[in-house]
Amino acid sequence: MALESIYSFGPQGELMLIEGLAKDKNSIIRAECAKGLGLFGPHTFRAIIFGLRDPEENVRMYQL
Numbered sequence: 001m002a003l004e005s006i007y008s009f010g011p012q013g014e015l016m017l018i019e020g021l022a023k024d025k026n027s028i029i030r031a032e033c034a035k036g037l038g039l040f041g042p043h044t045f046r047a048i049i050f051g052l053r054d055p056e057e058n059v060r061m062y063q064l
Helices: 002-007 011-023 027-039 042-051 057-061
Strands: none
Touching (some): 002 011, 002 027, 011 027, 011 042, 027 042, 027 057
């Protein structure tokens, strides 16, 4: 439900997820941000690719 709520913010929600993927210390949050970016479509490709370099496997798995 949280991802759907953030998605409803539109471009601001997208920026929140990009920031979370790039900066949050919690790998679970980063993984969920990566998952949420997928809801926005192919224009989030660069941000999702960034997540493939994450040191935590659970974050990288959401990128596939």
